[in-house]
Structure formats: C-alpha cells, structure tokens
Amino acid sequence: MKKLFHFLKKYTPHIFIILLLLFAQAALELALPDYMSRIVNVGIQQGGIDKAYPEVLRKEQGDFLQALFQEEDQIAFSTHYHWVESPDQDLLDRYPALVDQGAYVLQGAPEEEEMAFLSPYLLITVALQSPAGTMGPLEGGPLGMVPEGVAPLDFMLSLPEAERSALVTSLLDTIGVLPEANLTQTGALFAQREYEALGRDLEVLQRNYVLLAGLQMVGIALLAMAVAISVAFVASRVAAYLGRDLxxxxxxxxxxxxxxxxxxxxxxxxxxxxxxxxxxxxxxxxxxxxxxxxxxxxxxxxxxxxxxxxxxxxxxxxxxxxxxxxxxxxxxxxxxxxxxxxxxxxxxxxxxxxxxxxxxxxxxxxxxxxxxxxxxxxxxxxxxxxxxxxxxxxxxxxxxxxxxxxxxxxxxxxxxxxxxxxxxxxxxxxxxxxxxxxxxxxxxxxxxxxxxxxxxxxxxxxxxxxxxDTPLSIKDPEVPVPLPGDRHGEITFHKVSFKYPGAEDYVLKNISFQAKPHETTAFIGSTGSGKSTLVNLLPRFYDATEGEILLNGVNIKDLPLKVLREKISYVPQQGVLFSGTARSNIKYADEHISEEAMEKAAAVSQAMDFILEKEEGFDFAIAQGGSNVSGGQRQR
Known part of the structure; x- marks a missing residue:
C-alpha cells in the first residue's frame, strides 16, 4: 500500500482539509448525547433548573443557611449573595412574590466551582425541611437525636451555637462521601422549591429549557450533516483524481x-x-x-x-x-x-x-x-x-x-x-x-x-x-549520441545473436550484414526462421543478446528511442488501425503533416483508391481495430 500513499501525497492539502472536517464532525456528533443528557437530567428531572443553587433566596432561607455556615463559608456566601430590599422590575417579572419582601440575590455569574461550598448546606436544609423517613442519605445519623414531635428545622435553630456547629460538622462529614450527582439534584430541588415559593412559572422555565436544548441539538445535527457532506465531496474528488492518476x-x-x-x-x-x-x-x-x-x-x-x-x-x-x-x-x-x-x-x-x-x-x-x-x-x-x-x-x-x-x-x-x-x-x-x-x-x-x-x-x-515497478529492459541511453549528417539509411548488423527471455536456444546466431541506402534488402527463410525477430531488433522492440546494430555508423543503443524510431518506417505483419478516421490513422505519427504529404502517403501505400471511393473521403470513419475494412486495406 506504500504506492497508494505515494500517489496520495500530492493531495496532502485536501487530506488535511478532510482531517479538519472529520475532527469537526466527530466533535459535533459527540456533543449530541451530552445535550440529550441535559434534556433528561435538567429539563425533565430538574424542571429546567440547570444550576445546583438558587439565584434568589427568601429571607428566612438565607438566614437559616447563614446559621449553619462555618466561618469561611459565611464569607463566600456574603461575597456571592447580596441582600436586596427593593427588587428591580426584572426580578419582579420573574418572581412576583418579591413585590412585598426583600431577598438575597446572586451577584454576577459565578463558576460552578465557586458555588460548590453551598451544595452540602442545601442538602442539609432540604433534609431538615422533609418529613421523617424522606431525608434521604441524612436519615438517622446525627439527625436521630431530634426529639419526637419536634421539626428538625426548629430543633436546629433552637440549639446553642456550639452544639449546632458540631452537629453541622458531623452532617458535613456524612455528606462528604456522597456522590456529586446527589448534591446536584438536591441543589436543583432546593432552587425549585424557592422559585415556586417566589411565584416563578416553573412550567415555562422547564419548557423553555427543553425547547432551547432541542433547538441546539437540531442545529448541531444539521451542522454535522453539512460537514459530513463536505467530507464526502472532498474525499470523492480526491479518490476520483487518484483513479485518474493511476x-x-x-x-x-x-x-x-x-x-x-x-x-x-x-x-x-x-x-x-x-x-x-x-x-x-x-x-x-x-x-x-x-x-x-x-x-x-x-x-x-x-x-x-x-x-x-x-x-x-x-x-x-x-x-x-x-x-x-x-x-x-x-x-x-x-x-x-x-x-x-x-x-x-x-x-x-x-x-x-x-x-x-x-x-x-x-x-x-x-x-x-x-x-x-x-x-x-x-x-x-x-x-x-x-x-x-x-x-x-x-x-x-x-x-x-x-x-x-x-x-x-x-x-x-x-x-x-x-x-x-x-x-x-x-x-x-x-x-x-x-x-x-x-x-x-x-x-x-x-x-x-x-x-x-x-x-x-x-x-x-x-x-x-x-x-x-516493472523495470524497463529497453531505455534511452544516459549519454545519447547524435546521428552523423553525412550518412543516411545505412544499417549494419555485426555478429548479432538473440534469444528470447527465458529461452535456452538462440533464435538468431552470429548474424552480420549491411543494408545500404537506395538498395532493397530482403530476408528469405521458412516459417520460424527468425525473419520477423531480426526486423524487430532494429527499432529496439527487443535488444540483441550479443553483438551490435548500427544505424549510420552509430550503435542504436546509443540513440534516443524517439530519434531511432523516427528514422524507421515499420509495417507489422498484422495490420492495426485505431478508431477514428482514415485521416487520423495516416497522421498517427505526426498530426501536423500537410494535406499533400498525407495524400502522397495514401498514394504510395495504394490506399488512395478505396479511400476516395468513400463519400466522406479521408474523413471516412474507421471502426475499432479497423473491423469495417478488409485485411488488405488495413495493411495499406
């Protein structure tokens, strides 16, 4: 497969673009389950409340929490929540019950980590405000000392500060081993109860969250589809170009x-x-x-x-x-x-x-x-x-x-x-x-x-x-030799022997002769005597096994193949025509030759008569392999 990557190397920029698009597609597809999880966890289970802490606290809840806080947590609460005596219109629109009361309002948009201190206290508050048997992980334990018939919340407030602090410390130790999911869900439950008490429309809150998350999922899915189409488009073009190159x-x-x-x-x-x-x-x-x-x-x-x-x-x-x-x-x-x-x-x-x-x-x-x-x-x-x-x-x-x-x-x-x-x-x-x-x-x-x-x-x-990767047995010489200008058409075979690749016996053995210009040299022999093989050595369709062949005194192995074959007119035993026209076949070696030269070639080969018999003349269509002309016409 190394050869494949060699051909793909020229398309490196396209492949780089594909990789970037694939990273984007993967990121988009991996984001979809996260949004689905939010819809279920937050939108359905938590009523659309996506924070584990409330943005507004009633006075009694804020005061109770402050009664539970340890010193460093009290400082953190005072930093993030400020008492607002007269809420603005924006808060009143969301929480109508604030019209005749103040509240603790969250300032800014703190990070989740900054508000982590509040989660254990919200869990304690929810447990204390729940009936016996529904306190969840805090059922029994330190709260088991609450006298029967006394509300746990009232009991906590009635304790001296030192005892209350010791009890809170014990509860915090119990909460410290609980999974984070418990704290998150309890914080959202606390916020939901607060919002309900302050008159917020929880159905609208939930519906808006689910709709927004759903629309975001649709947008991500559409974007992922667009990226996938782009990847397919670029990849298909690269593969098509690769096929063309191969x-x-x-x-x-x-x-x-x-x-x-x-x-x-x-x-x-x-x-x-x-x-x-x-x-x-x-x-x-x-x-x-x-x-x-x-x-x-x-x-x-x-x-x-x-x-x-x-x-x-x-x-x-x-x-x-x-x-x-x-x-x-x-x-x-x-x-x-x-x-x-x-x-x-x-x-x-x-x-x-x-x-x-x-x-x-x-x-x-x-x-x-x-x-x-x-x-x-x-x-x-x-x-x-x-x-x-x-x-x-x-x-x-x-x-x-x-x-x-x-x-x-x-x-x-x-x-x-x-x-x-x-x-x-x-x-x-x-x-x-x-x-x-x-x-x-x-x-x-x-x-x-x-x-x-x-x-x-x-x-x-x-x-x-x-x-x-097949090595070529016949190549152009590394240092080509030019043909002399004073000699034309002289061919010399000097002690030439030849045997086919893999064969043990020679087809030609020690052949020497000279074909002079302006003379006709012919070879006569029985079938299989090597006449065609000898002729095939001249244009270097094969190379002689031994000896040398000279054209105008130059070894043909020292001539570029293009130069050598331009000097030789070769007519194979089996006539071969290409699909096209009579004109294109005659001009096959040089499509720029003149009309006169083309007509002269047709006349010399005695093809002019049957070409002119056709209505189209030299534009007469030749089928593949010359199947619509006779064998003699193909050879001519």
Whole structure:
C-alpha cells in the first residue's frame, strides 16, 4: 500500500482539509448525547433548573443557611449573595412574590466551582425541611437525636451555637462521601422549591429549557450533516483524481514496455489492472478518507466522553471492543485468501473471453463453440463460487456486529441502572453513556467495513504496483549520441545473436550484414526462421543478446528511442488501425503533416483508391481495430 500513499501525497492539502472536517464532525456528533443528557437530567428531572443553587433566596432561607455556615463559608456566601430590599422590575417579572419582601440575590455569574461550598448546606436544609423517613442519605445519623414531635428545622435553630456547629460538622462529614450527582439534584430541588415559593412559572422555565436544548441539538445535527457532506465531496474528488492518476501512470508505463515486458503480463491481465483493480483502489480510497481516518477520532472521543461520564463502567466498553475485534480478526483471516484469488479469477475470465472474441472466426470454422463455452463456464463458475463465499461471509458479519452492539446496550442499561440506584449517575447520563458506547462500537464497525474491502484493495494495489515497478529492459541511453549528417539509411548488423527471455536456444546466431541506402534488402527463410525477430531488433522492440546494430555508423543503443524510431518506417505483419478516421490513422505519427504529404502517403501505400471511393473521403470513419475494412486495406 506504500504506492497508494505515494500517489496520495500530492493531495496532502485536501487530506488535511478532510482531517479538519472529520475532527469537526466527530466533535459535533459527540456533543449530541451530552445535550440529550441535559434534556433528561435538567429539563425533565430538574424542571429546567440547570444550576445546583438558587439565584434568589427568601429571607428566612438565607438566614437559616447563614446559621449553619462555618466561618469561611459565611464569607463566600456574603461575597456571592447580596441582600436586596427593593427588587428591580426584572426580578419582579420573574418572581412576583418579591413585590412585598426583600431577598438575597446572586451577584454576577459565578463558576460552578465557586458555588460548590453551598451544595452540602442545601442538602442539609432540604433534609431538615422533609418529613421523617424522606431525608434521604441524612436519615438517622446525627439527625436521630431530634426529639419526637419536634421539626428538625426548629430543633436546629433552637440549639446553642456550639452544639449546632458540631452537629453541622458531623452532617458535613456524612455528606462528604456522597456522590456529586446527589448534591446536584438536591441543589436543583432546593432552587425549585424557592422559585415556586417566589411565584416563578416553573412550567415555562422547564419548557423553555427543553425547547432551547432541542433547538441546539437540531442545529448541531444539521451542522454535522453539512460537514459530513463536505467530507464526502472532498474525499470523492480526491479518490476520483487518484483513479485518474493511476490510470494515466499505468497507461504510460505499459506504453513504454518492450516486447519483453509485454510477455510478462497478459493483455487480459493488463486490462483488468487498468480497470477493475484501479476501481477497487478508488473505492478503498474513499473509505480510507471517510471512515479509516474518522473511526479512530470518533472512537477515541467516545471513550474519553464515556470515561468522563462514568469511569466505573469502562469495563463494559472493553468487553464490547474485544468482542468486535475478535469477530473482525476471525472474518479477516478466513476472507483474505479468497480475496487474493478473486482478482486472479477475474483475470482468467477476461482472458478466456478475450481469446474467444478474438478467435471467433476460427472457433466457428472448426465448430468448437461447445468446447469454448465449457472453458468459459468453468472459469465463470470458479469466479462465481469465490464471490458467493466472500459475499456470504461478509453478510454474516453485519448481523453479528449488530448483535454485539445491542447486547452491549442491554449490558450498559443493566449496569447503569445499578449506578443510578446508588446515586453515582443520573438517568440522562446513562442514556448518554449508551450513545457513547454505540459511537465507539460504530467506529469499530466502520473499520470492519473497511476490512471487507481492504484485502481486495490491497491485492489490487499490489497488482498495479507490480506493473508500475516493472523495470524497463529497453531505455534511452544516459549519454545519447547524435546521428552523423553525412550518412543516411545505412544499417549494419555485426555478429548479432538473440534469444528470447527465458529461452535456452538462440533464435538468431552470429548474424552480420549491411543494408545500404537506395538498395532493397530482403530476408528469405521458412516459417520460424527468425525473419520477423531480426526486423524487430532494429527499432529496439527487443535488444540483441550479443553483438551490435548500427544505424549510420552509430550503435542504436546509443540513440534516443524517439530519434531511432523516427528514422524507421515499420509495417507489422498484422495490420492495426485505431478508431477514428482514415485521416487520423495516416497522421498517427505526426498530426501536423500537410494535406499533400498525407495524400502522397495514401498514394504510395495504394490506399488512395478505396479511400476516395468513400463519400466522406479521408474523413471516412474507421471502426475499432479497423473491423469495417478488409485485411488488405488495413495493411495499406
């Protein structure tokens, strides 16, 4: 896969933008469970009161709290709450009962940490104002000394200051071991009772909080959707450009192959590598940019959020992650060998199909249609069986993943309900924890989806790299030699021998001759005597194994390939035409030649007659491979 990242390197700015967008998307998606938790905890359970302390205190409540305060807490209370004899209109609008009384009013907007001193005293006050049997964690204990029939609140006020201080200290020690959630909920309950006593409309307060939090969730969800669309857009463009670059690089590489390299790869294999393999890599690139980068961000963020919500349930996440990883490893180990064989089977089907189409006339002439159908059916069935095996294996993976996720959700509810019962977390926190767990599992699910296509993409990329990394046996010289200007068209073979790559016997052995300008040199020999091979050595389709070939006195290996082949006109045994027109095929070597030169070439090759017979003339359309002209017309 190093080759893939090499091609992606030029798109580093785009990938950086994608990473930034993915971080934003993960942050937005991880924020949604927190807002849901607030709606449940604050909006529903706490009546929309989001602070664990009141912003306004009646005189009797403020005086009672001050009677409980220790010295440093008294100073903190005096700093944050000021006595207001005549409340302003804004306070009166929110708390109508203040019209004929003063109150302690919170100053500014202090941080939660600054007001933490007040929470234990609010818990004591709520417990003292509750009937016996409903004092929660303070039931019994130091308050067990309250005489029967005497209100705990009155009892506290009747105690001498020293005894009251000792009792408060004992209560504070008891409160110190309670979960923070207890203090938060009790503080909100105290504030709710105060607001109700002061005439505030609690239904409006609750409705406004839920609506605001809901609108914020909708806004975050819409923003996350916009970011996700942006990621998909940029990732798709990068993958499309990557596919273009791979196809272009592969085509340029194949175009530079000599006959020796062409013998290494079959035509069917090169076509598959240029199309199907690149498509597999392109699909994987989209998933890499959208999922592989996003999954760790979302998973790690979900783990941090879940641990911040409740650390004691971390083992639940660990169990889920281990189950997912075990499933992925098992599936991966079974599917990998099949993915490796899949591309080879595609090659085989393409090869059989190509051979059948090219040799269609021969097949019909010999009446071997049934034999060819059997060959194709066998290759097709092997590919179909492998595809079915992989598809069935992967189809089992998704339901198993969903089973693990749902089982994990049930486990979170079971363990979380015990935590809620103990007061270590609230219902909204448990719901958020389920969401964080699902997001963590979803990140692993994304990676598992990538693991489905990764083996096949890896095989495809290796096959593409195999072509791109193939060393060229015929290259331009490092120090080219110019052709002399005083000699034209002189070809000399000096003790030339040649054998095909991998062969033991020589096709040509110790060949020496000279082809002089303005003379016709012909080679006569039986089939397989090496006539075509000898001619193929001149334009360096192959290089001579031994000896040297000179053009105008210069070794052809010292000439640039472009210069050498510009000096040679080569007509292959099999005529090849490209789709286009007669004009474009004649001008194939140089599209800028004049009309006169084009017509002269057509006349010399004796093609002028059949071209002019066509109504379109030189603009006569040539089908792919020249299939709409005869064999002789193709050669001309």
């Amino acid at each position: 196809r272009l690089s592969l085509f340029k590489k194949v175009a530079s192959f000599s006959n020796e390299e062409y013998g290494t790869f079959s035509t069917a294999s090169l076509i598959t590598r240029s199309t199907n393999d690149i498509q597999q890599v392109q699909m994987f690139s989209v998933m890499l940019l959208r999922m592989v980068f996003f999954a760790p961000i979302l998973g790690l963020g979900g783990i941090l959020k879940a641990l911040n919500t409740n650390r004691s349930m971390a083992w639940v996440i660990a169990v889920g992650v281990m189950a997912i990883l075990t499933l992925v490893v098992i599936m991966f180990s079974i599917a990998m060998p099949k993915f490796k064989s899949l591309q080879k089977l595609v090659d085989k089907v393409n090869m059989v199909l190509r051979e059948s189409l090219i040799g269609l006339m021969v097949i019909r002439a010999f009446g071997t249609e049934t034999h060819e159908e059997g060959k194709f059916q066998k290759a097709n069935e092997e590919l179909t069986k492998t595809n079915l095996f992989v598809s069935r294996l992967m189809s089992v993976m998704q339901p198993l993943m969903m089973l693990i996720m749902n089982a994990l959700a049930i486990l979170v509810v079971w363990v979380g309900s015990a935590q809620v019962d103990l007061g270590n977390m609230q219902v909204g926190d448990m719901m958020a924890y389920i969401q964080y767990t699902m997001q963590i599992m979803m990140s692993f699910l994304m990676l598992s989806m990538v693991s489905i296509i990764l083996p096949r993409a890896s095989v495809s990329m290796n096959r593409i790299a195999e072509v791109l």
